[in-house]
Amino acid sequence: xxxxxxxxxxxxxxxxxxxxxxxxxxxxxxxxxxxxxxxxxxxxxxxxxxxxxxxxxxxxxxxxxxxxxxxxxxxxxxxxxxxxxxxxxxxxxxxxxxxxxxxxxxxxxxxxxxxxxxxxxxxxxxxxxxxxxxxxxxxxxxxxxxxxxxxxxxxxxxxxxxxxxxxxxxxxxxxxxxxxxxxxxxxxxxxxxxxxxxxxxxxxxxx
Amino acid sequence: xxxxxxxxxxxxxxxxxxxxxxxxxxxxxxxxxxxxxxxxxxxxxxxxxxxxxxxxxxxxxxxxxxxxxxxxxxxxxxxxxxxxxxxxxxxxxxxxxxxxxxxxxxxxxxxxxxxxxxxxxxxxxxx
Numbered sequence: 001x002x003x004x005x006x007x008x009x010x011x012x013x014x015x016x017x018x019x020x021x022x023x024x025x026x027x028x029x030x031x032x033x034x035x036x037x038x039x040x041x042x043x044x045x046x047x048x049x050x051x052x053x054x055x056x057x058x059x060x061x062x063x064x065x066x067x068x069x070x071x072x073x074x075x076x077x078x079x080x081x082x083x084x085x086x087x088x089x090x091x092x093x094x095x096x097x098x099x100x101x102x103x104x105x106x107x108x109x110x111x112x113x114x115x116x117x118x119x120x121x122x123x124x125x126x127x128x129x130x131x132x133x134x135x136x137x138x139x140x141x142x143x144x145x146x147x148x149x150x151x152x153x154x155x156x157x158x159x160x161x162x163x164x165x166x167x168x169x170x171x172x173x174x175x176x177x178x179x180x181x182x183x184x185x186x187x188x189x190x191x192x193x194x195x196x197x198x199x200x201x202x203x204x205x206x207x
Numbered sequence: 208x209x210x211x212x213x214x215x216x217x218x219x220x221x222x223x224x225x226x227x228x229x230x231x232x233x234x235x236x237x238x239x240x241x242x243x244x245x246x247x248x249x250x251x252x253x254x255x256x257x258x259x260x261x262x263x264x265x266x267x268x269x270x271x272x273x274x275x276x277x278x279x280x281x282x283x284x285x286x287x288x289x290x291x292x293x294x295x296x297x298x299x300x301x302x303x304x305x306x307x308x309x310x311x312x313x314x315x316x317x318x319x320x321x322x323x324x325x326x327x328x329x330x331x332x333x334x
Contacts, residue, residue: 041249073283077216077242077249082279120279177275 002100003151007207008064012053014203016046022199029192033179038192041080045072061101065092065109079177080193083117083130090116103151106204107141114138121176128174128186130193133165137201151206159202166190166198209320210236210266211310213303214255214281215273218242224307231308232315238262250280256287263292267320269310269327270296273303278334297323301330 019026019042026039048071053059056067069088072081091113095105114134118124125135137158144154167190174186177193211228215221221241228237238258243249250272262268270285272278278298285296297320299306306327313323 037248044245073252073280075243075245077247077251077276077280079276079279081249081252082276082283085283086279120282121275 001207002098002102003061003106003206004100005059005061005064007205008061008101009053009059011203011205012049012064012068015200016050018199018203019043019046019196022195026192026196026199029190029195033174033182033186033189034192035078035178037078038080038196041076041078042084042196045076045081045084048072048075061098062092062095065089065095079121080196083121083193086116086120087113087134102145103141103149103154104145106151107138107145110134110138110141123176126172127176128169128172128179128191128194129176130191130197132169132172132191133162133194133197133201136165137162137197155204155206158204162198162201166194169194208234208236208266208317209314209323210238210262210268211307211314212255212258212262212268212270213237213239213241213272213307214250214270214277215239215241215303216248216250216277217273220273220303224303227304228307228311232311235311235315236266237307237311250277252280252284255281256284259284259296260288260292263288263295267295268297269314269320269323270298271301271303271306271310272298272334275334295320297321299324299327300332300334301327302332306330 023039023043030036030038049068052067052071065088069085073085091109094108094112123129125131140158140161141154169191174180179186213224218241221239224239240251240254243251270281272281285293310323313326
């Protein structure tokens, strides 16, 4: 059995909750190397997702992701709106009309989403951004899907990997986004976008 | 005549661009979106989409932005339009103040958007 619409709705609501709970933490991370609004922007975007989901009780996985995409695009105003919006929107395109998602579908969803984020943000792995979490997580899910690893086990590995990768952004000099103006001084700080991606990944579940 | 649309984080920057361009090229059609609908700093996707949707009914548009996230917002608004409307828009990476003044002057001299984009190229920034 795959991941159902009901589970995806639950994940999106959990995402809104974990972002709200960590709003101040993300903003503090951003205050150190950016403009100090990431937590509040994310919270605004995900609160809008929650509202939009409440207005649309019967959505397919694709419909849920499209709804989740438009809310941050319209309500954030900072870079995280278009970036997470693109992640969801391109991800929705990858799953089409499937009623349930298997591990391979989750990997494909994230593959298209991550490629979209790279293009939108003109960035790639290794620049102290959300991609430093999303790229390795996507690769891990993809190789686990190919190797026939169970969905539950693959997600558990992905969450652990996300935490490690978010922590590792401490050792990266930012070359993209506002933190890049700081150059070497961005060292020693966790990237707020990598951390918000890590928090979002931590809510993934199969049922 | 082509139009210029500016997407900024700040309503004050948007207003300032209108002030500058009206001084330099009164007859150029310039529109500026600045700040979010909730009144905080940031770019407004819906307002950008609305203005681009309306203008591209019959006008070609050059879009200028102030920072990377405004550029992303503008890009997503352009992607949300029909292909016919999308074709009427060019998104420039030019420095906002210099680019807006140049674009307004070039537009009022009667150039099409390809001509405007060509002349804006030396002003491009990595956004």
